[in-house]
Amino acid sequence: xxxxxxxxxxxxxxxxxxxxxxxxxxxxxxxxxxxxxxxxxxxxxxxxxxxxxxxxxxxxxxxxxxxxxxxxxxxxxxxxxxxxxxxxxxxxxxxxxxxxxxxxxxxxxxxxxxxxxxxxxxxxxxxxxxxxxxxxxxxxxxxxxxxxxxxxxxxxxxxxxxxxxxxxxxxxxxxxxxxxxxxxxxxxxxxxxxxxxxxxxxxxxxxxxxxxxxxxxxxxxxxxxxxxxxxxxxxxxxxxxxxxxxxxxxxxxxxxxxxxxxxxxxxxxxxxxxxxxxxxxxxxxxxxxxxxxxxxxxxxxxxxxxxxxxxxxxxxxxxxxxxxxxxxxxxxxxxxxxxxxxxxxxxxxxxxxxxxxxxxxxxxxxxxxxxxxxxxxxxxxxxxxxxxxxxxxxxxxxxxxxxxxxxxxxxxxxxxxxxxxxxxxxxxxx
Amino acid sequence: xxxxxxxxxxxxxxxxxxxxxxxxxxxxxxxxxxxxxxxxxxxxxxxxxxxxxxxxxxxxxxxxxxxxxxxxxxxxxxxxxxxxxxxxxxxxxxxxxxxxxxxxxxxxxxxxxxxxxxxxxxxxxxxxxxxxxxxxxxxxxxxxxxxxxxxxxxxxxxxxxxxxxxxxxxxxxxxxxxxxxxxxxxxxxxxxxxxxxxxxxxxxxxxxxxxxxxxxxxxxxxxxxxxxxxxxxxxxxxxxxxxxxxxxxxxxxxxxxxxxxxxxxxxxxxxxxxxxxxxxxxxxxxxxxxxxxxxxxxxxxxxxxxxxxxxxxxxxxxxxxxxxxxxxxxxxxxxxxxxxxxxxxxxxxxxxxxxxxxxxxxxxxxxxxxxxxxxxxxxxxxxxxxxxxxxxxxxxxxxxxxxxxxxxxxxxxxxxxxxxxxxxxxxxxx
Numbered sequence: 001x002x003x004x005x006x007x008x009x010x011x012x013x014x015x016x017x018x019x020x021x022x023x024x025x026x027x028x029x030x031x032x033x034x035x036x037x038x039x040x041x042x043x044x045x046x047x048x049x050x051x052x053x054x055x056x057x058x059x060x061x062x063x064x065x066x067x068x069x070x071x072x073x074x075x076x077x078x079x080x081x082x083x084x085x086x087x088x089x090x091x092x093x094x095x096x097x098x099x100x101x102x103x104x105x106x107x108x109x110x111x112x113x114x115x116x117x118x119x120x121x122x123x124x125x126x127x128x129x130x131x132x133x134x135x136x137x138x139x140x141x142x143x144x145x146x147x148x149x150x151x152x153x154x155x156x157x158x159x160x161x162x163x164x165x166x167x168x169x170x171x172x173x174x175x176x177x178x179x180x181x182x183x184x185x186x187x188x189x190x191x192x193x194x195x196x197x198x199x200x201x202x203x204x205x206x207x208x209x210x211x212x213x214x215x216x217x218x219x220x221x222x223x224x225x226x227x228x229x230x231x232x233x234x235x236x237x238x239x240x241x242x243x244x245x246x247x248x249x250x251x252x253x254x255x256x257x258x259x260x261x262x263x264x265x266x267x268x269x270x271x272x273x274x275x276x277x278x279x280x281x282x283x284x285x286x287x288x289x290x291x292x293x294x295x296x297x298x299x300x301x302x303x304x305x306x307x308x309x310x311x312x313x314x315x316x317x318x319x320x321x322x323x324x325x326x327x328x329x330x331x332x333x334x335x336x337x338x339x340x341x342x343x344x345x346x347x348x349x350x351x352x353x354x355x356x357x358x359x360x361x362x363x364x365x366x367x368x369x370x371x372x373x374x375x376x377x378x379x380x381x382x383x384x385x386x387x388x389x390x391x392x393x394x395x396x397x398x399x400x401x402x403x404x405x406x407x408x409x410x411x412x413x414x415x416x417x418x419x420x421x422x423x424x425x426x427x428x429x430x
Numbered sequence: 431x432x433x434x435x436x437x438x439x440x441x442x443x444x445x446x447x448x449x450x451x452x453x454x455x456x457x458x459x460x461x462x463x464x465x466x467x468x469x470x471x472x473x474x475x476x477x478x479x480x481x482x483x484x485x486x487x488x489x490x491x492x493x494x495x496x497x498x499x500x501x502x503x504x505x506x507x508x509x510x511x512x513x514x515x516x517x518x519x520x521x522x523x524x525x526x527x528x529x530x531x532x533x534x535x536x537x538x539x540x541x542x543x544x545x546x547x548x549x550x551x552x553x554x555x556x557x558x559x560x561x562x563x564x565x566x567x568x569x570x571x572x573x574x575x576x577x578x579x580x581x582x583x584x585x586x587x588x589x590x591x592x593x594x595x596x597x598x599x600x601x602x603x604x605x606x607x608x609x610x611x612x613x614x615x616x617x618x619x620x621x622x623x624x625x626x627x628x629x630x631x632x633x634x635x636x637x638x639x640x641x642x643x644x645x646x647x648x649x650x651x652x653x654x655x656x657x658x659x660x661x662x663x664x665x666x667x668x669x670x671x672x673x674x675x676x677x678x679x680x681x682x683x684x685x686x687x688x689x690x691x692x693x694x695x696x697x698x699x700x701x702x703x704x705x706x707x708x709x710x711x712x713x714x715x716x717x718x719x720x721x722x723x724x725x726x727x728x729x730x731x732x733x734x735x736x737x738x739x740x741x742x743x744x745x746x747x748x749x750x751x752x753x754x755x756x757x758x759x760x761x762x763x764x765x766x767x768x769x770x771x772x773x774x775x776x777x778x779x780x781x782x783x784x785x786x787x788x789x790x791x792x793x794x795x796x797x798x799x800x801x802x803x804x805x806x807x808x809x810x811x812x813x814x815x816x817x818x819x820x821x822x823x824x825x826x827x828x829x830x831x832x833x834x835x836x837x838x839x840x841x842x843x844x845x846x847x848x849x850x851x852x853x854x855x856x857x858x859x860x
Binding site: 039040041057058059060062064066067070071073076077078079080094096097098099101134135138145146149150152153154155159163190192193194195196260391394395398402406408410411412413414415416 | 469470471487488489490492494496497500501503506507508509510524526527528529531564565568575576579580582583584585589593620622623624625626690821824825828832836838840841842843844845846
């Protein structure tokens, strides 16, 4: 395989924020790096809700992992899914598009993130899609846009109401951001597009089982987000759980809400890393150097890692994953030089944000808190600058400026993936 | 349904170049217009090959039909598929996303275009996808990009060669444009992205059964296109038919070419309009006013219409469809005023173009012919300006400028539509 075959081999599983950050930091070390991901792109998850609500195009928030790492000659990329980890022989089994291969490692960095969880009620999945991957986002976009189309063609009034009712299950950042974005889609973008229905009359309902939205933020910010959403015409329900979901809607606190558009923005669960390592199910508790206890060459970082700081587990956010990726590179550097390990991993919180439609976001860092237009400008700037490639930054920036002034959206495509063009039928030619 | 219910009702089936052009031209008349399309977007088909080769994002060449027609209060849009036409009662049956509806018309304009045809060999469809709809384009993009990924992970040399061989079946404009684009993707964009394979060594083969490429152009231009393609490393085979296609490749003139990427860029067949109207299968022969013989209120325009001029049938190109759409509006205007019908439809040919990668295109109009860089600039300009919405023009223009200087492409996403995120398994939680 050319130069570098003799160098220690670091295998990273997962091309999200943690995995890419580790790959970048390892560039400075005398190691070969192989990054394995199930998809060919690094997804900028914080803006996935904007794809789901037709603001951005998929390609604008997805960077080909190869392109991101192309200038690093010692890094290679494999598109494939890890099916097994053998920590004894230090080997991974990987299913590639057409084949299967074994990959030996000297150091293993697992950064596979989370998937969504219906808390054991997987029968909800059919009626209430979640939002984690790009296909999820385009499917949710299809459903939202198609609901307006179906309503325009629906003679029955009760059916029309169900089609124009959107329920977001879960009042975390995704639920809040989706609610604000759907409200703007209905009240601004689509307001003149239909002749029979008035999209502005769409009901948007955000349901949170806990006592308030955005439980990770201070209560005063939760309060101002709820107020902002209500002013945008979103019905905010807290303290009531979604008890059931079917094709006609959902039951919330005993009351049935008719809705053809229930979207799951609630729980997440770690990807099945623990199973690979023969550990109990759930997040993987890591040591101060982010290695797995008893497996000094295996590191787990990001959302799938469990690490306590100041007596509390670190949250599953991009910043934690990125800082962990950098820390792992420092640990590996020390090992290669036979140095003492660096001091334990400490997460430095640069602050936490959430956004509600145009012109409003909240910011919190320790006791610094503010909300409103300035926070929204900062949110926008940070998100544009955090995109992985310069053309993505330019694309998203221009898209947002254009959308801000026109109230239009970038990508209102309904594309049914099953709707390939059918070839001319041979039966009828007979 | 508010204002205008008493006005004559023109129903247009199909939101392509012909249908939209008719809708725009009818805006000036005292009529209600309803446009019915299976998709919610007007697809700019001449650039579909750029989506299939990862240059442009789907949203950049697809305009929501509602957005295009929103300012016309007398025009409404239905997302649905026509299932039946009853010319006796002047009614269409339409399947909408959630329902079924009947639509009565005073005038009917059918502009449903073509689908691709395997000339009776539909078993080819599985191995050689065609390129007509957006899902087709993203599927072909997935396949092309995934072939490079699979090759990178493939230990067997013969298999790798098959994965890196691309065969385009059919040397019309789509085949020529795809061949040029795949050559650039492999030789420029991807050249530094892989570690085991060299994407520049990909074989790209363009097969045309007839004696030369681009039969609609003058032989001298066919010649310069073939030369250009060969200089870009494309193998051009003419005068030999593709006899068979299976999962391992295709047989061309008795010789089997191993290829995992056979793409169908050959024949087209009209959509099943003739069946709706109880006419013999194929294109619908229309009268001088584009109406169907014996059905004065039913017009057929665009690729699905058969109309001879100077003893030859008009070609299936956007310009013909657009001019026919405008003509139908003139015919309807004359009918409404009880005027004599306008003079018979005459197609005015503004010229015909095709493009081969960057920096090279051909132009022909009557005896005016030229090829090269200037033709390419004109091609680029015309295509940018022809896009339906201003943001699409800006988006495609910036994308092309950026791509021209960086040799990168806009949208290298592999998105398997089946790959929704899986919720946490309930089985394993037991």
